[in-house]
Amino acid sequence: AQSVTQLGSHVSVSEGALVLLRCNYSSSVPPYLFWYVQYPNQGLQLLLKYTSAATLVKGINGFEAEFKKSETSFHLTKPSAHMSDAAEYFCAVSSFGNEKLTFGTGTRLTIIP
Amino acid sequence: DSGVTQTPKHLITATGQRVTLRCSPRSGDLSVYWYQQSLDQGLQFLIQYYNGEERAKGNILERFSAQQFPDLHSELNLSSLELGDSALYFCASSAPGQGALNEQFFGPGTRLTVL
Numbered sequence: 304a305q306s307v308t309q310l311g312s313h314v315s316v317s318e319g320a321l322v323l324l325r326c327n328y329s330s331s332v333p334p335y336l337f338w339y340v341q342y343p344n345q346g347l348q349l350l351l352k353y354t355s356a357a358t359l360v361k362g363i364n365g366f367e368a369e370f371k372k373s374e375t376s377f378h379l380t381k382p383s384a385h386m387s388d389a390a391e392y393f394c395a396v397s398s399f400g401n402e403k404l405t406f407g408t409g410t411r412l413t414i415i416p
Numbered sequence: 417d418s419g420v421t422q423t424p425k426h427l428i429t430a431t432g433q434r435v436t437l438r439c440s441p442r443s444g445d446l447s448v449y450w451y452q453q454s455l456d457q458g459l460q461f462l463i464q465y466y467n468g469e470e471r472a473k474g475n476i477l478e479r480f481s482a483q484q485f486p487d488l489h490s491e492l493n494l495s496s497l498e499l500g501d502s503a504l505y506f507c508a509s510s511a512p513g514q515g516a517l518n519e520q521f522f523g524p525g526t527r528l529t530v531l
Binding site for chain 2: 344345347348349352354393397398399400401402404405407408409
């Protein structure tokens with residue numbers, strides 16, 4: 304079975320500050336890892352994905368994430384927060400031959416002006 | 417706009433009723449996935465279809481069923497509705513080939529309220 308744990312259901316950062324959203328995974332097979340963003344009243348949009356190539360993955364809107372096998376982590380970062388980053392962020396896992404996405408519980412990011 | 421469309425956007429119904437949610441995938445996508453998002457359970461995978469055939473099943477209740485038609489649109493049928501079925505139901509689609517490596521594109525969702 305696969306699972307992801309997102310630490311912190313709510314994170315607040317000041318505009319211009321570093322954004323760090325945490326995700327740890329559990330998987331008995333090599334995982335594929337994803338970060339999705341959900342804006343209010345909208346569907347989910349893919350930010351970035353790790354599929355066993357480079358461990359540092361760059362995504363849209365200035366976000367990036369690093370896969371660390373030793374720590375079973377895939378934390379999402381952005382150097383400088385923008386007001387438009389306020390949204391809910393979901394970490395998800397799948398694997399080869401298992402296309403369903405297993406999501407974490409989500410982290411709501413608030414940006415303080 | 418992801419290219420995935422879902423209708424209706426909102427649905428309000430009573431307990432014991434039956435509803436049908438509809439999803440049209442992106443042009444060319446053969447896989448359709450259904451997910452449920454609720455406050456209690458979070459985002460959960462329900463079921464996947466690939467080119468008309470069921471491919472994977474998740475935490476889908478027996479009262480729920482789905483199908484994918486020859487034109488690749490999909491319907492999720494929910495029957496004997498209970499208050500706890502109130503949730504946001506998302507459909508996603510992905511392109512053929514590369515399986516789990518492919519991005520899933522999500523529709524805007526159908527918000528179901530059971531009164």
